Amino acid sequence: MKRAWWHNDKKFDIVVTILVVSILIFIFYPLYFVVIASISNPDLVSAGKVWFWPRGISFEGYDFIFRDVRILRGYMNTMIYAGCGTAIALFITIPAGYALSRSDLKGQKIIMLFFVFTMYFSGGLIPMYLVVKSLGLVDTRAVLMILGSFSVFNLIITRTFYANTMPKELQEAAEVDGCNVFQYFIYVVLPLSKSIIAVIGLYYAVYHWNSFFNGLIYINNVKLYPLQLILRDILISGQTIDTSITDLDMIKRLEQISRTIKYGVIIVSSLPVLMIYPLVQKHFVKGVMIGSVKS
Amino acid sequence: MENQKNKENYNSRIMRYIKKSYMLYIFLIPAIVYAILFDYMPMYGIQIAFKDFRPDLGFAGSQWVGFKYFKMFFESYQFETLIRNTLVLSFYALIAGFPIPIILAFLLNYTTNLKLKKATQMVTYAPHFISTVVFCGMLFVLLGTDGIYNQILGVFGIKPIGFMTKAENFRHVYVWSGIIQQMGWNSIIYIAALTSVSPEIHEAAIVDGASKLDRIIHIDWPSIMPTAIMLLILSAGRIMTLGFEKAFLLQNNLNLDYSEIIATYVYKIGIQGGQLSLSASIGLFNNLINFALLLVVNQISKKLTKVGIL
Numbered sequence: 001m002k003r004a005w006w007h008n009d010k011k012f013d014i015v016v017t018i019l020v021v022s023i024l025i026f027i028f029y030p031l032y033f034v035v036i037a038s039i040s041n042p043d044l045v046s047a048g049k050v051w052f053w054p055r056g057i058s059f060e061g062y063d064f065i066f067r068d069v070r071i072l073r074g075y076m077n078t079m080i081y082a083g084c085g086t087a088i089a090l091f092i093t094i095p096a097g098y099a100l101s102r103s104d105l106k107g108q109k110i111i112m113l114f115f116v117f118t119m120y121f122s123g124g125l126i127p128m129y130l131v132v133k134s135l136g137l138v139d140t141r142a143v144l145m146i147l148g149s150f151s152v153f154n155l156i157i158t159r160t161f162y163a164n165t166m167p168k169e170l171q172e173a174a175e176v177d178g179c180n181v182f183q184y185f186i187y188v189v190l191p192l193s194k195s196i197i198a199v200i201g202l203y204y205a206v207y208h209w210n211s212f213f214n215g216l217i218y219i220n221n222v223k224l225y226p227l228q229l230i231l232r233d234i235l236i237s238g239q240t241i242d243t244s245i246t247d248l249d250m251i252k253r254l255e256q257i258s259r260t261i262k263y264g265v266i267i268v269s270s271l272p273v274l275m276i277y278p279l280v281q282k283h284f285v286k287g288v289m290i291g292s293v294k295s
Numbered sequence: 296m297e298n299q300k301n302k303e304n305y306n307s308r309i310m311r312y313i314k315k316s317y318m319l320y321i322f323l324i325p326a327i328v329y330a331i332l333f334d335y336m337p338m339y340g341i342q343i344a345f346k347d348f349r350p351d352l353g354f355a356g357s358q359w360v361g362f363k364y365f366k367m368f369f370e371s372y373q374f375e376t377l378i379r380n381t382l383v384l385s386f387y388a389l390i391a392g393f394p395i396p397i398i399l400a401f402l403l404n405y406t407t408n409l410k411l412k413k414a415t416q417m418v419t420y421a422p423h424f425i426s427t428v429v430f431c432g433m434l435f436v437l438l439g440t441d442g443i444y445n446q447i448l449g450v451f452g453i454k455p456i457g458f459m460t461k462a463e464n465f466r467h468v469y470v471w472s473g474i475i476q477q478m479g480w481n482s483i484i485y486i487a488a489l490t491s492v493s494p495e496i497h498e499a500a501i502v503d504g505a506s507k508l509d510r511i512i513h514i515d516w517p518s519i520m521p522t523a524i525m526l527l528i529l530s531a532g533r534i535m536t537l538g539f540e541k542a543f544l545l546q547n548n549l550n551l552d553y554s555e556i557i558a559t560y561v562y563k564i565g566i567q568g569g570q571l572s573l574s575a576s577i578g579l580f581n582n583l584i585n586f587a588l589l590l591v592v593n594q595i596s597k598k599l600t601k602v603g604i605l
Contacts, residue, residue, distance in 0.1 A: 130343070
């Protein structure tokens with residue numbers, strides 16, 4: 001009996017390949033286009049003459065970007081927020097995840113419920129804002145380091161990791177040798193935790209780098225703006241021009257190439273994340289796998 | 296005597312336990328402090344939804360007014376628009392976004408060229424790591440009337456489409472750009488489920504003359520269906536927690552009729568407008584509906600897949 005063509009495995013493979021290649025191009029092209037447009041001659045880009053490769057290579061856009069005080073300051077701020085925020089996040093999450101993975105922790109269920117409940121119900125924006133305000137954290141650097149530095153999802157990933165990887169015998173042997181919990185954690189558990197620290201450290205770092213909401217709500221002082229708020233001004237509100245620039249010719253030129261500047265800004269701001277991304281992609285995926293085991 | 300001994304034994308056991316394990320509670324202190332300050336304190340502050348909040352009197356000191364602000368919201372002219380926009384966007388995103396990661400996972404699973412598979416995975420996961428601001432910025436420059444996509448359409452003689460300027464297109468841009476951003480990342484869990492299917496089943500099917508399509512329908516699909524149903528139910532339980540950031544960033548005065556959702560409205564009248572009690576009550580209304588949905592959905596999930604999340 002002859003079956004329909006779609007049951008022919010060779011033809012099936014061809015269809016699959018065509019579809020996968022189309023998806024690949026469909027998602028890759030806009031990313032690629034932003035890159036080539038950012039280094040092409042701005043006039044050729046706006047005339048629609050740049051399609052597949054950069055033309056009239058020009059770094060004029062980048063030149064303005066690296067002289068823009070707002071971007072440099074936002075970049076520095078976000079590096080501080082992401083660095084300190086990730087350190088705080090690891091300090092909160094790793095020990096807690098380890099403690100919750102221990103079967104001899106009394107009251108484990110209640111404590112988990114205490115945390116998990118916050119995933120499904122929250123006070124909402126306004127009460128949160130009032131609490132942050134009453135703690136004196138509005139318009140401080142600390143608020144952007146602290147908020148978001150504890151996520152119950154990451155806590156569950158950490159707990160699952162420890163529950164699956166730390167052999168009980170190791171702990172018993174250490175206890176026989178007179179090791180207390182704290183020493184055991186520092187000298188035995190932490191050295192064995194590199195992969196989980198990498199995974200959730202990366203999650204937190206990316207979160208802090210990309211975080212926009214907290215800055216929008218809690219920061220009014222322009223000097224404390226994280227990068228994403230500056231990006232909003234440039235990319236969405238269209239304020240391509242640094243207000244400290246007074247040279248009229250320069251302002252005119254900036255208006256002409258504002259689109260190229262936007263492409264450049266997209267690259268510059270996403271670069272840190274996209275640069276480490278190919279190296280750590282496996283770690284990111286690992287987190288999803290660990291998380292899906294038990295949640 | 297016996298009793299006494301037991302008691303001593305018990306006491307010393309407790310002492311030993313405390314000595315051995317109390318430090319574990321110290322490990323939990325930072326996390327508990329965070330949760331109390333930034334999760335439970337705001338929950339305590341929900342009471343201002345039922346009060347005339349005055350900053351000088353605080354959460355507890357302000358006057359009770361009952362459901363005054365809820366009534367104000369239900370009777371306001373925005374009520375219907377807000378609920379409609381929030382629900383339409385969520386359901387659209389849920390229904391359109393559900394099958395695509397599954398299809399992608401099947402395609403990748405049956406891609407024989409490993410290099411192509413790796414490249415596609417890497418490229419489709421990448422947009423997940425681009426920030427919402429940058430992603431929306433890209434939408435504006437690429438989909439603008441003179442953006443690259445309208446230039447491409449122009450080559451085929453199609454007039455520029457106002458992706459970002461026409462209010463009616465807001466929903467489509469919102470939902471489909473979200474799908475493009477997340478489809479790779481959301482497919483990971485399905486790819487994991489597909490690779491855990493025992494290869495012997497596939498081998499046996501091949502011996503029986505099954506085509507690849509047969510194997511997808513009769514082996515792969517049944518094996519990932521529980522995961523798929525579970526995820527579908529989970530996201531149905533999050534219907535009302537539509538993201539603030541993207542709607543806010545894509546919003547302008549022209550598309551407000553389609554883009555104003557509960558989350559953006561709460562921000563506008565609360566943080567910008569200072570109507571704290573009113574916006575707190577709208578936020579609470581939203582959270583309560585969501586929590587109720589979650590409980591219902593969890594019950595359904597327990598019945599259907601024997602897996603609950605709570």
